[in-house]
Amino acid sequence: MTNVFLNYRVADEPYGAALLDRSLSERFGSEAVFLASKSIRLGADWEKSMFDAIRQSAALLVVMGKKWLDAVDDHGRRRLDDPDDFVRREILTAFELGKVVVPVRLNTPRLSRDELPPALAQLAACQDIEVRFRSAQPDIDNLANRLSAIIPELPAPLASTRGSVFTVNGTGTGSNVWQAERFDVGHFHAGPSYNGARGAS
Incomplete structure (x- = not known):
């Protein structure tokens, strides 16, 4: 069962999402962390798989890089304003289902309600966390600890080789x-x- 869903935009910071997936999967196991490019089976209905995973998750992490807010489509329109935008739809689905929604800022400032589409204004009120370039691993470890505190069903931490002797x-x-x-x-x-x-x- 998925416990943590990673919501991200490929045109924004896909490597940040990959880093979060790797670190959280090392901590809790790969099955506990949903990343679309990793978790959807070949040949599966990818849209159904994504929204099923949100329903099965306890928390949705909104991975925000520098382009998250202002990313535009081929016509120059902001993607977040599009009702069919998948990043937007995933976040709204998580809110509707009462999931824990955590903005994860990657070296970016906090967003205000006025900067967000009205439908996503609730996101500005969610307690966020920042992952900084120079302290990425300690920041992600802090995120993992805090997720463990609010999601009892998360698997116990796996044995880690990080910090091992030479x-x-x-x-x-x-x-x-x-x-x-x-x-x-x-x-x-x-x-x-x-x-x-x-x-x-």
């Missing part, structure tokens, strides 16, 4: 590693094969 699998002698398969140093991962790599410094 480990190397390979062959070699002394301080040189000649066929290291993978390095794991905090958030840094390198692999699958690095010849002549030095030990930790």
Whole structure:
């Protein structure tokens, strides 16, 4: 069952949504996080799949980048003003179903009611959270902790390898590693094969 639905616009910050999906999936498991490009089965009715996932979710995260508010269509019209816009429809569906709606700002300021279409004005009143470039992982960890506090059905955190000690699998002698398969140093991962790599410094 999906617990967290990621609402985002491809023309805005798709990499931000991908980062949130990766981090939250590492924390709660991939099945607990819905990202359309990952979660919809090949050949499935994608529109039905999306709105079914919202119904099954406890929370919808609105991923807001710098282009979220003012993205326009091919005719220069703001997408959020279009009743058929999927980002807009997903948010409104979540409100109608009484889901927790959390704006997740990616290095962007808070929005006021006046900046939003009247139908989405309620979004400005929702408690938001910011994910900043220089502190993205701690910010996402904070988001995950706060989601756990309000969504009891979220799975228990999975075991994480982030922040693990320096480990190397390979062959070699002394301080040189000649066929290291993978390095794991905090958030840094390198692999699958690095010849002549030095030990930790």
